[in-house]
Amino acid sequence: MPITTADVLDYLQEVADVIGANKEHLTDLDSAIGDADHGINMNRGFQNVLKKLSSVEDKDAGTILKTAGMALVSSVGGAGGPLYGTAFMQAGTAVAGKYELEAVDLLAALEAALKGVVMRGKANLGDKTMVDAITPAVDAMREVVQNGGSTLEALKRATEAAEKGMKDTIPMLAKKGRASYLGERSVGHQDPGATSSYLLINAMLEIAQGKGQD
Amino acid sequence: MPITTADVLDYLQEVADVIGANKEHLTDLDSAIGDADHGINMNRGFQNVLKKLSSVEDKDAGTILKTAGMALVSSVGGAGGPLYGTAFMQAGTAVAGKYELEAVDLLAALEAALKGVVMRGKANLGDKTMVDAITPAVDAMREVVQNGGSTLEALKRATEAAEKGMKDTIPMLAKKGRASYLGERSVGHQDPGATSSYLLINAMLEIAQGKGQD
Amino acid sequence: MKKLINKPDDVVKEELEGIALAYPDLVKIHYEPNFVYRADAPIKGKVGLISGGGSGHEPMHGGFVGMGMLDAACPGEVFTSPTPDQMAEAAKMVDGGAGILYIVKNYTGDVMNFEMAADMLRAEGIAVQNILIDDDVAVKDSLYTAGRRGVGTTVLAEKICGAAAEKGYDLQKLSDLCRKVNINGRSMGMALTSCIVPAAGKPTFDLGENEMEIGIGIHGEPGQERMALKPVDEITEMLALNIIEDEAYTRTVREWDFGKEEWADVELVDPPFQKGDQVLAFVNSMGGTPDIELPIIYRKLYEICEKKGLTIVRNLIGAYITSLEMQGCSITLLKMDDELIELWDAPVKTIGLRWKA
Amino acid sequence: MKKLINKPDDVVKEELEGIALAYPDLVKIHYEPNFVYRADAPIKGKVGLISGGGSGHEPMHGGFVGMGMLDAACPGEVFTSPTPDQMAEAAKMVDGGAGILYIVKNYTGDVMNFEMAADMLRAEGIAVQNILIDDDVAVKDSLYTAGRRGVGTTVLAEKICGAAAEKGYDLQKLSDLCRKVNINGRSMGMALTSCIVPAAGKPTFDLGENEMEIGIGIHGEPGQERMALKPVDEITEMLALNIIEDEAYTRTVREWDFGKEEWADVELVDPPFQKGDQVLAFVNSMGGTPDIELPIIYRKLYEICEKKGLTIVRNLIGAYITSLEMQGCSITLLKMDDELIELWDAPVKTIGLRWKA
C-alpha cells in the first residue's frame, strides 16, 4: 500500500501531537545551548500547519507539504522556521502532483528536504545541527530503497539512523546556529534541532506502522 | 565622682563601638518593619561624630554633645538623623558650660533629649518608636535622682526601664514612622529606633560602671 | 548580593562621579555635602526648585535636574533621606533670588530634614516653602500612620512645577501649583520581588515564588498585604480601582506661613476622581520590571479608566521612581486641566525625561 | 515565574495592544502579521528603514520607531526571529518609493528570515538591501561559529541611519552608512542573573549566588565563560579591554548585488580602535539592572578610554537593548566622525529615544 494524501495529513497531525508532547523537552535542550524556544516555536508552527490544512485536504501530497512549509515559515520564526519551512516546501516540490507516494517518492521528498535545509543554512555534517540527524536518515533510506526495500523498512532504518545522528550531536562542538557562540561549552548537550528532526522522521514511521503495511 | 568631659568623650566612643557591633542587628530589625537602613545610618552617624570630636575635646560637655548632635544631623539622614541629632543638641543645651555632670545634670540632659525627640517627631507613647524606650528611662532616672540616688543607680534603673520599653514595642502597632505603613503587620516586631535608644542608654551605664564609681 | 557595584559604601559617591562625567552639559555635582544641580544654575529671577530623598529611586531625583524640571536634587544614602546641610547648600547654589521651593516626599525622615533645612535657609534670609507629596492610597488613614507616602506623583509634580518655574511662576504661585498637583494625584504600587540595600547585603524581605506584595512604597519595604501571585490584569485592576475609587482624603500638613513667619498646620483634602475627569496615566516600573511588561499594564489601565469614565489625555510609561532592582510596578493617576497639560507638554531636558529640547 | 503578564502566549500581542493605546500619535500597530510602524508612514521619497527581531529586547526595536529612526519594526515571539511575511508586509506599508533597508542582527534565524523577506519584496519590484550588524567581540572567530552576534551597535545604527534617511540619503548611501556604523562598532555583555522566557516558565540557565556569565548575547543564553562575581570596576575593565583591544575582524556577509541582481558574498573588515579615536560610549542595562548602577560602569569606562587614548564624544546610558529582566550590562564603543556625530545629534522622536522633538 502506498502512502496516500490521507496518510500525509495523518502524518502532519501526528507531528503536531508529538511536537506538542515534546515541547518542553525541546525547549529544555535549547535552554542548555540556545535560547529556550525551540519547542515553543515548533509547537506554534505545527499548530498553525493544522489550521492551514483544511483548505488543501483534497489536494495532492505536494500541495499539502508546500502548504505546511509555508505555514511553518510564517509562524515559527527563528532558525527553525526558515529551515523546516524550506524543507517541507522542497519536499512538496519533489512530489508535486502525486496522490500516492511509493518508497522512492518518500526518498525523493526527504532528499529534497535535506537539500533545502543545507541550501538555506549552509551547515556541514558535524556542525551540531539538524543536518546531523537528517543526513544519516536520508542515507539509510536511500540504501534500503535502492535495494528494493519497502517503505516501512526504509522508514525503520531511517529512524534508527536519525536517532543515532541525534545522539551523536552530544559530543559535538557546535559550529552553526546559536549554540556555536558557546564554543567548548556546547559539548555534552544534544542539539535541539537534531532532536526535532528525529521526531519528525520517527513520526513517518509511526504512520507507516499504523497502516499495518509492509 | 561626677561624670567628666573625658567620660562624655568615652561615652561617645563606646556608643560608636556598640552601634558598630549592632549595625547588622539594627538593620535586620529595620528590614522587618522599615527599609533596612537603621543600623547603617546610625553607624555612619557615630563614625562621623568621632571625626568631629577632636576639635572639641577640651570643651565643656554641652559643646561636646551639641557637636555630636550636629554631626548626627549632617550624616545620619532618614528619621534617625534629625531625631537623634536634636536629642544630642538639646541634651547639650541642657548642660551647656558644664565640665562635670552630677546625676541631676544627667537627668536634665536626658529629659531635654526626650523633649527634643518629641518636639521633632511628635510621637506619643505607644506609637512604637524610640520614644517608647526613652520615656520610661527618663521616668526611672527621675525617680532615683529625686530620691537622692547615685548616678550609677539612676543609670541602672534607666537602662532596665529602656530595655523593658524596647521589648514592649514588640506587640505594639506602629503609628509613627515607616513602620506605620505596615498597619497590623508591624505587630510582633521590635522597633529598631527603640533598640538603638536602649543601646545608647545602656552605653552610659557601661561608662559609669567602667569608672567603678558608685 | 548581585550588583554591578564596587564597595557598598561607595555606591552613591561613584554614581555621582559617573553622572558628572556623563552629563557635564546638563548637570554639575557638588560633593560633601552631595547634590546634583543644573549646569547653568543659578537662573536669575527664577524660583529654585529642589527635591531630594534617598538614593535607589533613580532616575528620580538626580535624573530630573535640568531645564524645565529641577534646579537641584539632594541624594541621600540608599533609601535614606538626605541631610539638612545638603538641602541648604543646594538651595544656596541654585538660588536665583526668587526663593526656593522644596518638593518633599512625605516620609518622616524627609519631612524633618527638609524642615530643618528650610529653617537654616530662612536664617540666612532666603524665602523657602516646603510642599509635601503624599499620594499613596495604600495608606488609608493619616491619623494612625505617618500619613500617605510620597510616590509617583512626585515625578509629575517635578515636571509640571519645573515647567512653571521656567515660565516665571513666583514662589507663591509655584507652591500653590505643587499643592494642586499633589492633591489631584494618587498612586499605588506592588512588588513581585524584594530589593537588596547594598549596605545590608540581603533582600529586605523574602517573598515566596508564588507571592507578591501589594501596597508597597518605594523603599523596598514590605507592603500592606501579601497575596498569591495573580495575572497582571487582576493586579492592574486592584491598583487602579484603589486609586480611582479612593474617597476624599483629609490630613494636616505643615507649610510655612509667610504672613505669620512660622510653620502652620494646613488641612488639605484630596478630591476624589469623578466621571469625566481628564487624567495623566503613569505606569511605573519599580526598576527590575522590563519594558515588555509595562504596555500590558497600560492596556488594562486604559480599559478600566474608560469604563470608569476617566479620559487619559497624557501618559508616562517607564522606570522613573524605582526601588533599586525590585520587580513590580506602580500606577499613578493625576487629574489634569489645561494649565497642567500645557506645563506637562512644555520642553524638558534632563537625564531621565526629555522632550522638545 | 514572576512576571507582570497574563498568559505567556499573549505577552507579545498584549504588549502591542498597549503600545497602540499609549502612543497613537507616534506609531500604529498591524496585527497578523505583527509590526509596529510610524503613524505618518509612508514618507514619500524616503528610504524605509526597518528592523526586527525577537521580542524581549524592549525598547528595541518597536520603541525605536518614529521620526528620525525606524519606519517599522517587526517583533517576533520572545527571543525568536520574526517571520518573512511580517517583514515583507511592514516594508510594503512604509515603502515611500525609495526602497527599503533592513537592519538585521546577525543571528542565523534573523538572517534567513530577512533574506526570505527581501526575496519576496524584490519579486514585487521593491528595491531592498539587507545590512547585518555583527558587533559582539565575545565571539572570537567567524569560521567556526555563526559569526559575531548583533548587539549594542544595532541601537546606534538605527538612530544614525534613521537620521540619515530623514535627511534624504538614498538606499545605496544609507546601506554604506549602516555598514560603516557596523564595522566601527564593537560590544560585549555580561549577566549577573538569567532571565525567564515566558513560555518556558523557568530561567534559561542557573547561576550561583557568586557567579556571573561573561560574553553573553541578548537572548538569555549562557555566555562564553562563567566566573566568580567581581567588583564592577573589574567587570567594566574586562569588557572594555576586550572591545578596545579587539583586532581587525574579517568575515564574509551576504548583501544584495544590485548590478548582478543576486546575493553576493562581501568580505568586511572591522578596523581596530586606535589612539586618538573619537567614540560614542554606550552603557546598556540588560533590563533588570537599575539606573543607579549604570553611571558607576560609565565612570570606569571613561577612565579606561582616557587611558587608552580614546575620547568619548557622545554617550548613551540606559536600558535600550535588553534580555527581559536579566541583570547585567553591555558596553558598546562606536568610532565616530563628523558625519556620525551630526546624525547622532539630529532630532529623534520615538518611544525609547527622544530629543530635540
Ligand SMILES: Nc1ncnc2c1ncn2[C@@H]1O[C@H](COP(=O)(O)OP(=O)(O)O)[C@@H](O)[C@H]1O
Ligand atoms: N545553519 C543551520 N543549519 C541547519 N540547522 C541549523 C542552523 N542553525 C541552527 N540550526 C538548527 O536550529 C536549531 C535551533 O532552532 P530554534 O531554537 O528554533 O532557532 P533559534 O536558534 O533561532 O532560536 C538548532 O538546534 C539547530 O539544529
Ligand SMILES: Nc1ncnc2c1ncn2[C@@H]1O[C@H](COP(=O)(O)OP(=O)(O)O)[C@@H](O)[C@H]1O
Ligand atoms: N515620628 C517619630 N518620632 C520618634 N521616633 C520615630 C519617629 N518616626 C520614626 N521614628 C524612629 O525612627 C526609627 C527608624 O529610623 P531610621 O531607620 O534611621 O529612619 P527611616 O525610617 O527614615 O529609614 C524607627 O524605628 C522609630 O523608632
Ligand SMILES: [Mg+2]
Ligand atoms: Mg532557539
Ligand SMILES: [Mg+2]
Ligand atoms: Mg530605616
Ligand SMILES: [Mg+2]
Ligand atoms: Mg531610611
Ligand SMILES: [Mg+2]
Ligand atoms: Mg530563538
